[in-house]
Amino acid sequence: MRAGQAGAEAWGKLMNVEVTWFDGQLDAVKQRAAIDNMASQKWDFVAIQAFGIGTLVDPVNKMIDAGIPVIDLDTLIAPLDTINVHTMLAPDNIFMGASVTQQIADAMGGEGTIIMTQGALGHSGAQGRAKGFEKIMKNYPKIQVLNTDPADWDVTKVARIWDTHLTKYPDIKAAFFHNDDMALAAANVMKARGRTGIIIGGVDAMPPALEAVMDGRMLATVRNPSCRIHGWAVAAGVAAVVSGEKTGKGIPKNIVTDGPVITKETAPGIAWMERHFLI
Secondary structure, rough: OOOOHHHHHHHHHHHHOOOOOOOOOOOOHHHHHHHHHHHOOOOOEEEOOOOOOOOOHHHHHHHHHHHOEEEOOOOOOOOOOOOOOOEEEOHHHHHHHHHHHHHHHOOOOOOOOEEEEEEOOOHHHHHHHHHHHHHOOOOOOOOEEEEOOEOOOOOOHHHHHHHHHHOOOOOOOEEOOOHHHHHHHHHHHHHHHOOOOOOEOEEEEHHHHHHHHOOOOOOOEEOOHHHHHHHHHHHHHHHHHHHEEEEEEOOOEEEEEEOOOOOOOOHHHHHHHHHHOOO
């Protein structure tokens, strides 16, 4: 079970909320079909993490027009000034990209070559992480960015891309990935090709990545606080239903869910918090 679902269900039990989970399977078409199905039903509230900006506007507006509070999670359903969602819960993706990139740049000694493997280009989180990466890279003229191709969060695609990178580029000092699943998939390819000296940073701080940071396979990651995002969505929905909170009247339109950068020293504590759905 993914951390977001587990977090939502744990907070649901605490707050007496029955959680129904719709899995979009990281596919915009499949997610749209699931949300169209969702919009045909009656809910006390819904929370949605879109695969891409603008792909779910019609069914979401249908639910909003029916009086259902819609909580936007992690990725913009649409720009917030164009859609009347109840609130948006999301991390500061620019901070996440910048904080891990800074750790990598420090470990590189401010010079060398680096590759950024992006998520889906239509994903607002990926866009923010890229901006954070670029923000830090501007400070390091001696670091050469070799490639920034997207892999769309797809670990199979990452393996294929990185097999090509390792053939094309004999000298890769570091790599930044928009999530840890991609980072770990690429690390497996690096290991198979005998290129284990590449400095690796990622985003999400899921348990396998925390283990990789603790044992030195990854330099750092940053917590995309899925338990806070999904758990707080349950709390926001309950407050809307029970207390009558409205956007701008009790709850702001946008709430930043915070998560720290994680190194070998801090990883064990973050792992404990994750196990208890606290971050």
